Amino acid sequence: MLVAQSSTSDAAANIDARPFPRQFTQNGTTFSVHQPQYDSWNDNQLKGRFAMSVDTGTHSGADGKPEQTADYGVVTFQARTQIDKDARAVVLSDIQLTNASFPTATAKQAQYLELVRAQLKQKSTLTVSLDQLESALAIAAVDAKTPASLPVRNDPPDILFSTQPAVLVLVDGNPALKPSGVAGVQRVINSRSLLLEQNGQYYTHLAGHWAKAASLDGPWTLAPTVDAKLTQAMQQAVSSKQVDTLDKPPQALADAFANGGMPALYVRTHPAELITVQGDPQFAAIEGTRLSYVTNTGADVFVDAGADNAWYVLVSGRWFTAPGSKGPWRYVAPNQLPADFAKIPPESPKSGVLASIPGTPESKEALIANDIPQTATVKKAQAKLTVAYDGAPQFANVEGTSLQYARNTAVPVIRVANDSYYAVDKGIWFAASSPTGPWTVATSVPPAIYGIPTSSPLHYVTYVRVYGNDGDDVYVGYTPGYYGTVVTDNVVVYGTGYACTPWVGAYWYGCPATYGMGAYFGWNPWVGWSFGWGWGWYDGWYGPYSPWWGPWYGPAYPYGWWGGGAAAWNVYGHWGNAAVRGTAAAWADPWTGNVGRGARGGYYNEATGGRGIGRAGVNTNVYTGTTSAGAQGIRYNPETGRVVAGGGVAAVNPYTGQAARAGERTVVNTNTGRVTQAAGGAAIGPSGAGAAGAFNTQGPNGSDARGAGGFHYNADTGTLNRGGVVQVNDDVYAGRDGNVYKHDENGWTQVDRPDRSQNLSGQTRQNVDPASLDGDRFARERGDARIRGDGGSLNPAAFERQGGAMERTGGGFERGGGMQRPAGGMQRPVGGFRPGLGGGGFRGGGGFRRR
Structure with a gap:
């Protein structure tokens, strides 16, 4: 989804919610812009391309009737990004159209480039879908050879x-x-x-x-x-x-x-x-493997019959094994796991752990998602910082660097030189010439700070960036590493594992902890990758307490209402609209539950004042195989003014292949008066699949938008009907060779003029492998599906296997009633339905989205 809007005033302009391709007219010339494709995203700079067609007149077709003719080309661009993970949107500004390639109209390339530049206008912005962008980058990274890896400690807790x-x-x-x-x-x-x-x-x-x-x-x-x-x-x-x-x-x-x-x-x-296990452990086999998992726990616990019934647990993204539940435990590198772990089916209740197994599509997307920042624009005159110390400032060396850090304050303060100090507060860098200030918003950060190693308790600040500034505006952002994630051995883990000595004086300033927070990771085709914690009463049995360091310190805790979805939390929401623009506080879905279990409860977050109620249930008929689930809830956060309500249902029969889901969601911002509603549904069976959805957003200051659409796929005929803004109706792609290509049931066709198109077999004109176009197409399809809320690709085999696992959410919910295996025997508690990370769960499709 691409939306044009103007930034020439603080009031938002009307949103263009048309499906692609979008048609414009400039100086009497009509042209169309097709959906953008993305090549790279470094810091807050995005590079990509889009196909463009310019109407040139008509000619007589074979039947003598006039047909429209057009010149086709590719326009490359780069832009500064501002990300709102709550809205799943990326705002592109400072857009530069860098080049245009029109192979059949080279003399007019400059003229055509000016057409689209005139349409964009100076300082205009575009809003694109974060789901589309994440999918495109994940596909582009499938063949990456050297993903980032940092040293961590893996001593068993x-x-x-x-x-x-x-x-x-x-x-x-x-x-x-x-x-x-x-x-x-x-x-x-x-x-x-x-x-x-x-x-x-x-x-x-x-x-x-x-x-x-x-x-x-x-x-x-x-x-x-x-x-x-x-x-x-x-x-x-x-x-x-x-x-x-x-x-x-x-x-x-x-x-x-x-x-x-x-x-x-x-x-x-x-x-x-x-x-915690609710009574004696109950086991269920994982189809196609020699693995079993414990069904009556929220944790990820496995037994491998192929390794003398060794036990395996996944804790903070790390794997540990022991002869039995009493230990002794030892660390297992993810690339040394038994091969059966990578064979866990996408429909398994435990498929969420695939995000912690290197080489799987789920782990590859996790690497991409972990590198995507939450960004904001900071007003230097509005953002303020005061640092309190427990006595006079006391500094210690940062190992392996020339830097020092203050030990006796909750704020990470770094001494670069005797007259140069930097500090991070709620995702914003500040600078001062003295450790006591005055502090001002930093417009740049010394490179040495980004060399702080994982052995330092301040490593998490290396994930906070300053991207640039323009007058009083400073462009900032942070990735999930600010909350504690680290990439090592080609997977994302939580915490560095290194110990440190906390400051204990009149006050306590703690070290980042790796264990004890119930940290977990997950991926599914509806929401992608996410991670969170289980603090609070997250599985009805025990209550680890909220983190006490870094982004979480102090009375204004920036975490969401539930212990989940940290990949989407937005700490910038705590600065207020006067200091920070382009932000929205996020929340994690409260509906979870294992197979055959239910959840209900209310919560009150003493830190934020947030309140809410919710309930969820999942039921499996072990004789028919049908699993059904439903959930609904409502929550209010006084810090953001947002009231969010939602509900959803889902059902699946793994034996017949029939499944359906539907959901709806309403968001009311009591501060701004904006109301946004969304609803959708999807169904699949042996004869085909279908989905539909709609949204409507209205506010007192304009910028209203609405849209609807859907698709229907007939498995017998191969026919795919789709339309509307929910499903982008665009099969034209910009090739990296500067040519334009179209995909239909016959494969890829190079587009010059309609009467000179030719089918491609093996390579394009400039030796562009059609597989690269297949990757672009798959990314677009998967992004569209995630926008609709119906999950993965219509043809998952077209590229790579997709997994399915909900992120486990926490806080305020009781889980009870673990399911027992029936006397007649049951090899798996549920098949086909994609339940949740941490022993099951559910996602009631359609209207639910990752926050």
């Missing part, structure tokens, strides 16, 4: 399995007891959990209940009554947002406190990950 309700409490190093502000009560300040000490006893408050122990190692028991001073100390810590007591647990945790009981409580001062 303390992997804890629990078959009963359990809670993991993390302490960042040795416990640091400090006065709580209430006489006689101390608090362990280096933890997001509430840990208090009074008279030699430790106390914690969890899900509305007090528990106590003689030491942090336990055992912990319920404390029916406590001193009022403990309650006072807790209230002070909660009100200052220093701790999270997770006081609204799901029913599974509430039940654990019934009749004087309580969940198991694990306190760890070193890296740890808790894997």
